[in-house]
Amino acid sequence: MEILELLGQGFGIALQPLNLGLVILGCALGLFIGAMPGLGSVNGVAILLPMTFLVPPTGAIIFLAAIYYGAMYGGAISSIMLGIPGASTAVATTFDGRPLALAGKADQALITAAGASFIGGTISIVLFTLFAPPLAEVALAFGAAEEFALMMLAFATFVGLGGDDIPKTLFSIFIGLALSAVGLDIISGEPRLIFGGLPGFFHGIHFLVLAIGIYGIGEMLWTIESSHDGVKVSQASFGLGRILTHLKGLKGSIKASVMGSFLGYFVGILPAAGATPGSIMAYGAAKTMSRNPDSFGKGNVEGVAAPESANNAASTGSMLPMLTLGIPGSPTTAILLGGMVIWGLEPGPMLFIEHQSFVWGLIASLYVANVFAMLINLAFIPAFIAVLRMPFTILAPIIFVLCVVGGFAPTQDMHDVWLILIFGVVGYLMRKLDYPLAPAVLAIVLGPLAETSMRQALLMSDGSLMVFIERPISGPIMGVAIVLFLLPIVKLLHQRRARASA
Amino acid sequence: MRRAEFLMALMLGVFSVYLMVKSAELPIGWIPDEGPGGGAFPFWLAAGMLGCCIWTLVRWFTRQSPPARSTEPYLNPAARGLVVAVGVSLTLMLGAVHIIGMYFAVPLFLIYYIRFLGRHRWPLTLSVAVLAPVVSFFFFEIALRITLPKGYSEPLFYPLYDLFL
Numbered sequence: 152m153e154i155l156e157l158l159g160q161g162f163g164i165a166l167q168p169l170n171l172g173l174v175i176l177g178c179a180l181g182l183f184i185g186a187m188p189g190l191g192s193v194n195g196v197a198i199l200l201p202m203t204f205l206v207p208p209t210g211a212i213i214f215l216a217a218i219y220y221g222a223m224y225g226g227a228i229s230s231i232m233l234g235i236p237g238a239s240t241a242v243a244t245t246f247d248g249r250p251l252a253l254a255g256k257a258d259q260a261l262i263t264a265a266g267a268s269f270i271g272g273t274i275s276i277v278l279f280t281l282f283a284p285p286l287a288e289v290a291l292a293f294g295a296a297e298e299f300a301l302m303m304l305a306f307a308t309f310v311g312l313g314g315d316d317i318p319k320t321l322f323s324i325f326i327g328l329a330l331s332a333v334g335l336d337i338i339s340g341e342p343r344l345i346f347g348g349l350p351g352f353f354h355g356i357h358f359l360v361l362a363i364g365i366y367g368i369g370e371m372l373w374t375i376e377s378s379h380d381g382v383k384v385s386q387a388s389f390g391l392g393r394i395l396t397h398l399k400g401l402k403g404s405i406k407a408s409v410m411g412s413f414l415g416y417f418v419g420i421l422p423a424a425g426a427t428p429g430s431i432m433a434y435g436a437a438k439t440m441s442r443n444p445d446s447f448g449k450g451n452v453e454g455v456a457a458p459e460s461a462n463n464a465a466s467t468g469s470m471l472p473m474l475t476l477g478i479p480g481s482p483t484t485a486i487l488l489g490g491m492v493i494w495g496l497e498p499g500p501m502l503f504i505e506h507q508s509f510v511w512g513l514i515a516s517l518y519v520a521n522v523f524a525m526l527i528n529l530a531f532i533p534a535f536i537a538v539l540r541m542p543f544t545i546l547a548p549i550i551f552v553l554c555v556v557g558g559f560a561p562t563q564d565m566h567d568v569w570l571i572l573i574f575g576v577v578g579y580l581m582r583k584l585d586y587p588l589a590p591a592v593l594a595i596v597l598g599p600l601a602e603t604s605m606r607q608a609l610l611m612s613d614g615s616l617m618v619f620i621e622r623p624i625s626g627p628i629m630g631v632a633i634v635l636f637l638l639p640i641v642k643l644l645h646q647r648r649a650r651a652s653a
Numbered sequence: 654m655r656r657a658e659f660l661m662a663l664m665l666g667v668f669s670v671y672l673m674v675k676s677a678e679l680p681i682g683w684i685p686d687e688g689p690g691g692g693a694f695p696f697w698l699a700a701g702m703l704g705c706c707i708w709t710l711v712r713w714f715t716r717q718s719p720p721a722r723s724t725e726p727y728l729n730p731a732a733r734g735l736v737v738a739v740g741v742s743l744t745l746m747l748g749a750v751h752i753i754g755m756y757f758a759v760p761l762f763l764i765y766y767i768r769f770l771g772r773h774r775w776p777l778t779l780s781v782a783v784l785a786p787v788v789s790f791f792f793f794e795i796a797l798r799i800t801l802p803k804g805y806s807e808p809l810f811y812p813l814y815d816l817f818l
Contacts, residue, residue, distance in 0.1 A: 317708075318708035318709045375736055544771025559801060563799060563800070584654075607688075
């Protein structure tokens with residue numbers, strides 16, 4: 152009951168007029184930054200960090216947490232509307248969000264995303280309130296081997312995502328991983344894969360460069376070609392009645408949302424994992440558990456609900472190791488951590504004792520931010536739908552410009568924009584030949600994490616691969632991953648044999 | 654389509670070999686007390702890519718995959734011109750960004766696309782072409798402090814910076 156009392160005090164702080172105003176402002180800003188392809192919560196939090204010195208520390212972290220939350224909601228918007236993931240956390244949302252939008256159900260996808268995000272936020276905050284300290288210890292038991300096993304699990308849940316063509320799916324995964332290795336070697340610091348000696352390759356290939364290329368430029372070229380005779384603009388309509396129907400329809404995706412929330416939360420609290428693998432795994436899990444797995448990728452609302460609930464839950468989850476142990480679970484929380492240190496709040500176990508009002512104020516404001524982010528999101532849906540109604544010959548050039556500007560913003564290097572164009576054109580040509588490209592985007596996101604953890608684990612075990620199987624936590628995770636890897640291949644071979652004998 | 658499938662697998666295979674060679678510039682074996690060398694991870698991935706390309710070529714040869722059987726043209730002839738026009742105009746826009754900057758290259762691209770490819774009226778074309786850079790300027794330069802490339806048009810922006818920053 153002590154916790155409830157503390158949480159009550161927290162709400163007292165979060166609902167003070169100044170803090171409430173900061174929450175609303177932060178959510179709205181975060182929503183727009185998240186909705187912009189190329190900019191995610193990291194950019195928003197990093198850019199607005201200096202502005203928070205104008206308010207007291209509690210207000211400042213509340214403001215930043217609200218931006219973080221808003222951006223999580225916003226990331227889904229460009230995934231659904233434009234088919235370009237607004238941030239790495241929203242990659243999985245494009246898989247079903249985009250087909251829904253093309254089928255004229257953008258409003259349903261957006262409402263599901265908002266609803267699922269809300270469920271994810273709510274469940275994770277309850278978990279956070281109840282189990283903060285013990286979970287932090289579990290997360291600390293995760294070493295390099297466990298992390299690598301977790302990455303394998305994330306990949307395994309996604310093997311089924313590719314098409315029927317096994318070599319092309321594998322190629323896509325390999326090339327994504329290989330491209331993620333471009334830049335400076337993480338362990339020795341030596342430059343590697345610097346194509347043509349171009350200095351732009353030293354900072355590596357950001358996942359957004361590949362994602363904007365494939366989902367932005369490539370997708371647009373694809374649409375232009377397939378719609379040259381009579382443009383297929385998604386017929387999006389909107390009305391209060393439809394909102395109510397869709398809100399009621401949320402019940403159908405509640406199972407996926409709840410599952411996504413738990414999964415996302417637990418992956419989120421693991422140091423260095425964060426919301427991206429969480430949302431990807433939630434999508435894979437929802438697909439595996441669904442009664443109708445074939446409808447995923449073609450516009451199943453559960454495919455929007457699962458990753459969206461997971462990424463919001465994970466963003467709360469990643470605050471946990473940051474607050475209790477001082478270990479950030481995601482790039483955004485790393486910046487939040489930096490802010491806290493500047494304000495004189497030392498993260499760690501003592502924070503919960505010495506700065507109780509700050510911690511509970513933050514937790515309560517997460518709750519408030521969750522409510523407002525959803526309301527603001529719902530309020531803007533008609534505006535987003537109006538964008539979709541624009542004629543394609545106006546929308547297309549605007550999206551191209553968004554890709555160029557959005558691709559430039561994170562690194563501020565024209566080199567990346569040229570790469571986007573190259574990836575877009577090559578991706579389009581490959582897609583025409585049934586190369587699935589989503590696995591490549593996922594691979595480039597998870598690649599650096601996978602490589603670091605694999606090399607660290609091998610270093611510790613002196614080169615023995617058994618380290619992944621022998622350790623008590625990584626062993627079972629690896630086992631599940633291997634089973635999941637083999638399942639689709641076995642299924643495919645089985646089908647082929649059945650077809651051959653028929 | 655069949656020829657494109659072959660050429661694509663061949664080109665991707667060549668790229669894989671190039672990646673393998675490039676990775677081998679760094680140690681790809683085991684370094685005592687340091688673990689796998691910096692090139693090992695990309696090297697084996699590139700080897701995997703090459704394997705997949707060979708697999709695809711085998712499937713091409715035995716006509717197993719749908720594109721290897723297809724007799725349809727690779728690019729739809731009716732849409733080919735449009736796709737190429739868009740690709741070329743995008744490339745020209747990026748090239749122009751280096752010279753005249755984002756704020757002039759973007760409107761030119763928008764005018765070309767909306768007026769000449771989309772055949773919309775001039776008033777609509779111009780309003781989009783003017784609004785886009787203005788909104789970008791306030792969003793990026795003023796709100797987020799991200800400067801977009803300006804090329805030779807840089808001096809034109811000094812008065813704006815004085816006014817807003």
